[in-house]
Amino acid sequence: MFDSREKIALFIDGPNLYAASRSLGFDVDYRKLLSAFQKRAYVLRAYYYTALVEELDFSSIRPLVDWLDYNGYIVVTKAAKEFTDSLGRRKIKGSMDIELTIDALEQSQAADHLVIFSGDGDFTRLVKALQRKGRKVSVVSTMATQPPMVADELRRQADHFIDLVTLRTEIDRRADARNAAPATEITEDVKVDPRSVAARAR
Numbered sequence: 126m127f128d129s130r131e132k133i134a135l136f137i138d139g140p141n142l143y144a145a146s147r148s149l150g151f152d153v154d155y156r157k158l159l160s161a162f163q164k165r166a167y168v169l170r171a172y173y174y175t176a177l178v179e180e181l182d183f184s185s186i187r188p189l190v191d192w193l194d195y196n197g198y199i200v201v202t203k204a205a206k207e208f209t210d211s212l213g214r215r216k217i218k219g220s221m222d223i224e225l226t227i228d229a230l231e232q233s234q235a236a237d238h239l240v241i242f243s244g245d246g247d248f249t250r251l252v253k254a255l256q257r258k259g260r261k262v263s264v265v266s267t268m269a270t271q272p273p274m275v276a277d278e279l280r281r282q283a284d285h286f287i288d289l290v291t292l293r294t295e296i297d298r299r300a301d302a303r304n305a306a307p308a309t310e311i312t313e314d315v316k317v318d319p320r321s322v323a324a325r326a327r
Contacts, residue, residue, distance in 0.1 A: 140175060157296045
């Protein structure tokens with residue numbers, strides 16, 4: 126799947142990866158994640174995408190974002206939009222699809238292999254575009270939940286599908302909490318219900 130001689134770039138849809146890992150019962154250690162892929166190939170860039178609620182005095186995801194920024198990741202954020210749904214419930218929306226897509230297309234000029242950490246079916250067209258440029262694309266999500274967290278069309282389009290379950294022993298933060306990166310605790314910033322992510326993936 127990976128060639129040690131190839132140059133790879135990682136694109137992490139933060140809320141999507143958080144929902145998938147929590148559905149599997151673990152938290153991702155981002156230090157371990159980066160190291161795991163550096164062992165497989167030469168990592169050109171590692172991007173992490175998330176939306177933030179700017180008006181909050183303290184954002185629970187801010188420690189993670191700051192840690193990533195100083196530890197080998199390029200962090201891409203934007204302000205989340207808050208709205209009230211038809212039932213009067215406070216909702217927060219912050220899609221980073223466009224930002225991830227643009228960065229992936231730009232990095233395809235230098236990277237041989239692009240790894241997208243998301244099960245969102247909206248990325249299927251991006252995968253096709255990268256493949257037309259002659260690039261290999263892997264998708265990281267999971268089929269081990271009910272319903273699966275990855276859209277079927279995205280999984281089929283990718284050159285390789287990596288189930289998050291197979292990475293757990295390498296990237297689970299509980300295995301060594303002393304050296305782990307801060308946990309991805311998402312509260313009011315970007316509320317992620319695994320069922321809603323799965324529904325969006327279909």
